[in-house]
Amino acid sequence: MLGRVNHIALVVPNLAEAAAKYRSVLGAAVTAPDALPEHGVSVVFVTLENTKVELLEPLGSDSPIAAFLAKNPAGGMHHICYEVEDIIAARDSLVAAGGRVLGDGQPKIGAHGKPVLFLHPKDFFGTLIELEQV
Amino acid sequence: MLGRVNHIALVVPNLAEAAAKYRSVLGAAVTAPDALPEHGVSVVFVTLENTKVELLEPLGSDSPIAAFLAKNPAGGMHHICYEVEDIIAARDSLVAAGGRVLGDGQPKIGAHGKPVLFLHPKDFFGTLIELEQV
Structure with missing residues (x-):
């Protein structure tokens, strides 16, 4: 799948x-x-040879990453995004x-304009x- | 550099x-x-098309990741490893x-048999x- x-x-x-x-x-x-x-974020991408690192800062009053930053004021590692061929499958x-899929279980259009889903970190050893x- | x-x-x-x-x-x-x-760890690699995910479990009584697991009992994201051409440079x-480089500042031979260094997470926004x- 991954x-x-x-x-x-x-x-x-x-x-x-x-x-x-980073620069x-x-x-x-x-x-x-x-x-x-x-999406409640401002973003830059660190472009590497084989993948990207996405740097995220909360944007707006109900940013989905505001709670993470409140808990980790210095910042920290937030999630890994894997590509799949068929997100519904x-x-x-x-x-x-x-x-468990977060939210209502329906894919959303993510920051890259592609359908995305998030999986519950408790099902994957603390990693979102x-x-x-794609 | 990265x-x-x-x-x-x-x-x-x-x-x-x-x-x-994962399998x-x-x-x-x-x-x-x-x-x-x-290294005080047991490891498996999840082999992806463009990189690897390293799953780590503490091994032995003075594992360098024991404190992380005590703080995050479910597990979590620990570090990102970037390749460099010349680690001394x-x-x-x-x-x-x-x-700041962790430890005595000298490269150690890492889990892949190559010289490695770790950078202080406080210098990089909470990410180790x-x-x-290579």
């Missing part, structure tokens, strides 16, 4: 500062910041195996998993 | 259970478990920029970064 690692998402308290550090100290290619109010297979149909 | 993402490391409380779940529920290729007493550049010379 295809490529599409990205690893890290929450940071200050996106401009984090982007500058200047770690020597990585970093995209321009993008505000995604419909993946969801149905996971649910049949006892897995995003599936993205 | 090359490929070599792996994303997740700590799990029970390696056999986690390996079985059977997520449909991923998972290697046989490997005990690395000199990478270290010297990071230290010159004010970054491993550098591996």
Whole structure:
């Protein structure tokens, strides 16, 4: 079921500062910041040879990552996004195996304009998993 | 400086259970478990198309990941390992920029038999970064 690692998402308290550090100290290619109010985040991507690191800062008053940052004020690792070919088939297979999909179980259109789902971290040893149909 | 993402490391409380779940529920290729007493971990790799996920369970009484698991009993995301061409040059550049290398600052031979260093998570927004010379 799991295809490529599409990205690893890290929450940071200050996106401009984090982007500058990844660029200047770690020597990585970093995209321009993008505000995604419909997702409650601002984002930059650190573009690596084989995958991406997504740096996320909360945007707006009901950001889905605000609670994470309140619990981890310095920031931290937030989720891994895997690519799948068929997100409905993946969801149905996971649910049949006892897995829980967050929200109403229907794929949403994610930050890349593709259908995404999130799986309950309690079902996967404390790691939040995003599936993205590509 | 940063090359490929070599792996994303997740700590799990029970390696056999986690390996079985990644194999059977997520449909991923998972290697046989490997005990690395000199590193204080047992490990399996989830082999993906473009990178690897490393599942880690503490091994022995002074495992370097025991404290993480005590703080996160369900498990969780532990670190990201990036490949670099020259780990000494990478270290010297990071230290010159004010970054802190964990331990005595000398590369150790990591789980893959290659020189590795870990960077202080407080310098990188709460994310533990491993550098591996490949």
